[in-house]
Amino acid sequence: MNVGIIGAGTMGSGIAQVAATAGCSVVLYDNSAEARQHGQEKLGALLTRLVDKGRISPGEKQRIRDNITYAGSLKELSHTELVIEAIVENPEVKKAVFSELEPHLGHDAIIASNTSSLPIAALAAACRNPERFIGIHFFNPAPLMKLVEVIPAIQTNPEITKKALWLMQEWEKHPVEAKDTPGFIVNRVARPFYGEALRIYDEGIADIPTIDWAMKTLGGFRMGPFELMDFIGNDVNYTVTETVFHAFFGDERYRPSFTQKRMTEAGFLGRKSGRGYYHYGENAPNAEPVQDPVLGQQILDRIVIMLINEAYDALHFRIASREDIETAMTLGVNYPKGLLAWGEEIGYGECVRRLDALFDEYHEGRYRCSPLLRKLA
Numbered sequence: 001m002n003v004g005i006i007g008a009g010t011m012g013s014g015i016a017q018v019a020a021t022a023g024c025s026v027v028l029y030d031n032s033a034e035a036r037q038h039g040q041e042k043l044g045a046l047l048t049r050l051v052d053k054g055r056i057s058p059g060e061k062q063r064i065r066d067n068i069t070y071a072g073s074l075k076e077l078s079h080t081e082l083v084i085e086a087i088v089e090n091p092e093v094k095k096a097v098f099s100e101l102e103p104h105l106g107h108d109a110i111i112a113s114n115t116s117s118l119p120i121a122a123l124a125a126a127c128r129n130p131e132r133f134i135g136i137h138f139f140n141p142a143p144l145m146k147l148v149e150v151i152p153a154i155q156t157n158p159e160i161t162k163k164a165l166w167l168m169q170e171w172e173k174h175p176v177e178a179k180d181t182p183g184f185i186v187n188r189v190a191r192p193f194y195g196e197a198l199r200i201y202d203e204g205i206a207d208i209p210t211i212d213w214a215m216k217t218l219g220g221f222r223m224g225p226f227e228l229m230d231f232i233g234n235d236v237n238y239t240v241t242e243t244v245f246h247a248f249f250g251d252e253r254y255r256p257s258f259t260q261k262r263m264t265e266a267g268f269l270g271r272k273s274g275r276g277y278y279h280y281g282e283n284a285p286n287a288e289p290v291q292d293p294v295l296g297q298q299i300l301d302r303i304v305i306m307l308i309n310e311a312y313d314a315l316h317f318r319i320a321s322r323e324d325i326e327t328a329m330t331l332g333v334n335y336p337k338g339l340l341a342w343g344e345e346i347g348y349g350e351c352v353r354r355l356d357a358l359f360d361e362y363h364e365g366r367y368r369c370s371p372l373l374r375k376l377a
């Protein structure tokens with residue numbers, strides 16, 4: 001299959017590698033010669049590392065490299081059957097690229113965007129034939145992360161959705177189908193992991209290392225919320241939260257935290273800037289967690305119940321199927337178990353009791369129980 005990728009940055013290069021590994025012939029377009037050069041060098045170095053580790057053979061490396069050609073003009077994508085766009089997260093820039101691209105493509109070609117936060121319907125509307133447009137959202141790093149969210153817009157032809165789901169399986173990904181709503185599945189359901197941890201910290205209930213300790217040691221999460229925010233970058237994580245908050249018309253459930261905003265404003269972005277919630281580098285002055293099992297359990301219970309509530313609300317609003325919500329959170333963000341199953345394990349009655357206790361304490365819509373959870377209880 002002939003595939004076009006637009007944008008040779010982090011995501012575009014990763015998606016190109018996935019498609020080339022699956023045997024597709026890929027044309028990778030970027031309007032910056034420097035980005036094309038950099039992308040090509042980075043891919044070369046990455047494939048060499050894979051060969052050194054014995055994950056792929058030198059022949060396989062050559063085959064993947066040969067399957068990707070770099071282009072400096074959109075015209076060079078004219079023979080492709082699927083184009084995936086992964087350029088800057090700016091709707092106007094993306095729309096301009098789609099309008100320029102479309103006349104070069106054949107009638108049957110599919111156009112997809114890897115956007116994390118823009119409405120697919122709005123991007124599709126920039127095309128003359130919006131029925132061929134769909135969201136195909138990979139996770140970073142694309143070659144390693146199995147999950148792909150496939151998001152049809154209201155304009156998308158159902159046949160295109162079927163084809164995209166099938167194709168992602170062919171590329172050895174695990175596709176899930178999500179409704180075109182803010183954050184799709186993962187970036188919506190995961191919000192309380194960060195938001196509630198920040199809230200616990202803001203209220204002085206526990207310090208940062210203690211919250212991370214509780215989530216990892218008692219909860220089985222691979223990283224604590226603050227470690228993860230430092231890893232993602234506070235600027236990136238804050239922007240996602242703010243975007244989701246506004247996209248939900250200011251629903252207080254998604255309200256960002258001043259703590260994270262100030263961290264971003266101060267340039268304490270996390271690992272990439274050497275300082276975030278933690279200090280990085282040798283002899284970094286980081287505090288030890290207070291390993292109090294009672295406090296730890298309270299922290300874990302509060303964050304997990306908010307995640308469970310979000311997952312049930314996503315199911316209530318049919319954002320995705322039960323199975324896809326579970327898959328998305330275990331494969332997309334490596335949660336130790338599916339949140340719907342976790343709620344069942346705790347017991348619906350107990351879930352409702354915990355949420356109502358938070359609501360009684362704060363009287364904020366943030367803590368409202370999902371109607372589905374209440375119905376099940």
Ligand code: NAI
Nearest residue numbers: 007008009010011030031032035086087088089115116140
């Ligand atoms: P990036 O900044 O690494 O790469 C963007 C590339 O697009 C750059 O090489 C740039 O030269 C190129 N570009 C910009 N404007 C262009 C134009 N008009 N025509 C052609 N090329 C252009 O960005 P990244 O992180 O790869 O993100 C790309 C998209 O993927 C965004 O929509 C982002 O929301 C989404 N995404 C990002 C994830 C991540 O973790 N970085 C995860 C999932 C989705």
